[in-house]
Amino acid sequence: MSATAGDQVRFSIGSSFENVATLAEEVSDLCKNRKVSSPDAIDVLRLCLAEALNNIVEHAYEGAEGRPIFADVRLKSDRYEVMLIDEGKPMPGGKLPDGSCEFDSDELDELPEGGFGWMLIRSQMDTVEYERRDGCNILRLEKTFSA
Amino acid sequence: MSATAGDQVRFSIGSSFENVATLAEEVSDLCKNRKVSSPDAIDVLRLCLAEALNNIVEHAYEGAEGRPIFADVRLKSDRYEVMLIDEGKPMPGGKLPDGSCEFDSDELDELPEGGFGWMLIRSQMDTVEYERRDGCNILRLEKTFSA
Amino acid sequence: MRFASEKVGDVVVMSLEERRLDSRTVAEFREAAREAFRDDCGFYVLDLSAVGFMDSAGVGALVGLLKYLGRHRRLELCGLKPTVRKIFRLTRLEKVFTIRDSKEACIAASRSLRSASRARG
Amino acid sequence: MRFASEKVGDVVVMSLEERRLDSRTVAEFREAAREAFRDDCGFYVLDLSAVGFMDSAGVGALVGLLKYLGRHRRLELCGLKPTVRKIFRLTRLEKVFTIRDSKEACIAASRSLRSASRARG
Numbered sequence: 001m002s003a004t005a006g007d008q009v010r011f012s013i014g015s016s017f018e019n020v021a022t023l024a025e026e027v028s029d030l031c032k033n034r035k036v037s038s039p040d041a042i043d044v045l046r047l048c049l050a051e052a053l054n055n056i057v058e059h060a061y062e063g064a065e066g067r068p069i070f071a072d073v074r075l076k077s078d079r080y081e082v083m084l085i086d087e088g089k090p091m092p093g094g095k096l097p098d099g100s101c102e103f104d105s106d107e108l109d110e111l112p113e114g115g116f117g118w119m120l121i122r123s124q125m126d127t128v129e130y131e132r133r134d135g136c137n138i139l140r141l142e143k144t145f146s147a
Numbered sequence: 148m149s150a151t152a153g154d155q156v157r158f159s160i161g162s163s164f165e166n167v168a169t170l171a172e173e174v175s176d177l178c179k180n181r182k183v184s185s186p187d188a189i190d191v192l193r194l195c196l197a198e199a200l201n202n203i204v205e206h207a208y209e210g211a212e213g214r215p216i217f218a219d220v221r222l223k224s225d226r227y228e229v230m231l232i233d234e235g236k237p238m239p240g241g242k243l244p245d246g247s248c249e250f251d252s253d254e255l256d257e258l259p260e261g262g263f264g265w266m267l268i269r270s271q272m273d274t275v276e277y278e279r280r281d282g283c284n285i286l287r288l289e290k291t292f293s294a
Numbered sequence: 295m296r297f298a299s300e301k302v303g304d305v306v307v308m309s310l311e312e313r314r315l316d317s318r319t320v321a322e323f324r325e326a327a328r329e330a331f332r333d334d335c336g337f338y339v340l341d342l343s344a345v346g347f348m349d350s351a352g353v354g355a356l357v358g359l360l361k362y363l364g365r366h367r368r369l370e371l372c373g374l375k376p377t378v379r380k381i382f383r384l385t386r387l388e389k390v391f392t393i394r395d396s397k398e399a400c401i402a403a404s405r406s407l408r409s410a411s412r413a414r415g
Numbered sequence: 416m417r418f419a420s421e422k423v424g425d426v427v428v429m430s431l432e433e434r435r436l437d438s439r440t441v442a443e444f445r446e447a448a449r450e451a452f453r454d455d456c457g458f459y460v461l462d463l464s465a466v467g468f469m470d471s472a473g474v475g476a477l478v479g480l481l482k483y484l485g486r487h488r489r490l491e492l493c494g495l496k497p498t499v500r501k502i503f504r505l506t507r508l509e510k511v512f513t514i515r516d517s518k519e520a521c522i523a524a525s526r527s528l529r530s531a532s533r534a535r536g
């Protein structure tokens with residue numbers, strides 16, 4: 001699909017763990033249809049969306065189902081940009097978790113079993129931006145890549 | 148994906164024969180992801196969207212590229228509804244072509260080579276509605292089916 | 295437009311090797327079919343078994359081919375997948391085309407047609 | 416959660432037969448792994464070759480399993496697809512887990528570990 005200014009897909013779903021998993025798959029399929037050139041970059045987007053969307057259901061909506069989530073997706077063959085919008089609770093401190101996750105690999109009992117999500121997002125996306133506006137969380141993920 | 152009131156996907160594309168063919172495929176993929184239960188009904192939607200979208204590019208936009216087309220898609224396991232919106236020329240007479248296509252199968256030279264599009268749409272959809280509003284063509288296609 | 299063509303006795307068989315026969319590919323198809331069927335044999339078979347998607351433009355192009363071949367050259371279709379077959383039914387073009395299951399069935403039909411006309415002649 | 420488990424000598428091998436190890440399947444996985452590894456043998460192998468998608472919850476559950484087994488039981492992972500392998504690298508958990516190419520490599524490692532400890536003992 002040739003890219004014009006208006007090329008965008010907006011997904012509107014109700015919050016649930018099942019719906020967000022489906023959405024991550026749908027965006028991956030869309031990448032393939034729109035000839036996003038890098039299979040690795042598609043895998044990255046699938047994972048990062050799954051992580052960010054799970055956080056929305058789990059933290060912003062505290063597990064509540066049926067609350068609105070929007071995903072605006074723009075794809076080019078060598079770049080993607082996704083905005084995730086929800087009406088849930090803001091990020092703690094009004095900003096993104098820094099995604100660092102320090103641990104001592106020799107201390108078995110101290111190893112974290114969670115908190116890897118933001119690390120995976122931040123380490124793989126070019127841009128991760130958070131904004132709170134009009135009672136909404138707006139998360140923007142963006143990445144440019146070569147085939 | 149469980150259906151909530153808000154479950155909708157809006158595709159925004161620029162007019163071109165290539166983009167609309169891609170869009171018809173994307174909606175079919177979405178049907179599969181959303182567990183639309185009938186493969187036949189998915190085939191029907193793919194074809195009817197291809198027909199209706201080609202008409203928009205060819206007739207509403209007279210082949211011009213990059214003009215806006217929106218497709219709002221709502222899917223349930225046993226029902227789909229799609230609204231196609233464009234800013235092109237209105238339908239002749241302000242209403243849908245009736246989609247009848249009479250011909251005498253013995254008169255080889257008289258056989259029509261076109262005009263089958265609306266026939267395929269009307270004969271396969273439950274509802275086909277057209278409205279001109281605010282300078283836009285709004286076409287609504289809807290179908291309920293069993294698995 | 296990829297296709298294979300073969301001559302079996304007096305019959306030319308064109309087998310499309312494309313998954314789509316639609317608005318985007320009909321122009322190429324028109325050219326390819328005239329190329330494949332340029333041999334003046336009188337009996338032509340178009341094998342559509344590779345085609346998974348056909349739209350109104352595709353079926354229109356087949357009508358065009360039928361008219362191009364005219365009354366004195368015969369065209370038969372075979373290998374239609376159910377979704378493709380359905381388009382012929384909905385447009386009522388199934389009365390206009392001869393549609394058989396396989397190219398073997400078309401070739402057999404050409405033989406009995408020929409022996410019938412020989413018996414008559 | 417579908418899985419196969421087998422005992423090869425003193426090693427228990429659990430092979431997941433699911434394509435996803437993620438937030439939706441970790442609860443089931445936790446249960447299945449405790450079931451598969453209930454045999455008190457000391458050396459456990461988890462074959463992930465069927466897994467095409469893993470997320471932070473999945474890798475978290477593997478840390479949980481490692482902690483559950485504790486210092487005196489050994490867990491090795493094998494069969495990681497590149498996308499799954501990458502998650503271990505990005506989270507720096509590859510330093511925490513022993514990861515080998517195949518279950519055969521894990522079983523061979525268990526043998527040399529045993530003969531080493533026998534030589535010592």
Ligand SMILES: Nc1ncnc2c1ncn2[C@@H]1O[C@H](COP(=O)(O)OP(=O)(O)O)[C@@H](O)[C@H]1O
Nearest residue numbers: 055056059060090091092097114115116117118
């Ligand atoms: N949309 C959100 N709204 C509020 N808080 C969020 C949101 N997303 C993430 N968080 C915060 O981010 C952290 C979760 O980060 P993550 O690395 O995914 O770990 P976890 O495995 O706990 O989900 C939590 O501390 C949570 O407070």
Ligand SMILES: Nc1ncnc2c1ncn2[C@@H]1O[C@H](COP(=O)(O)OP(=O)(O)O)[C@@H](O)[C@H]1O
Nearest residue numbers: 202203206207237238239244261262263264265
């Ligand atoms: N979006 C549209 N805007 C204006 N006219 C349209 C539109 N769509 C279809 N038409 C009209 O519908 C007819 C095309 O119908 P169709 O059955 O698809 O045949 P064709 O094979 O010619 O495209 C034309 O007569 C055209 O004037």
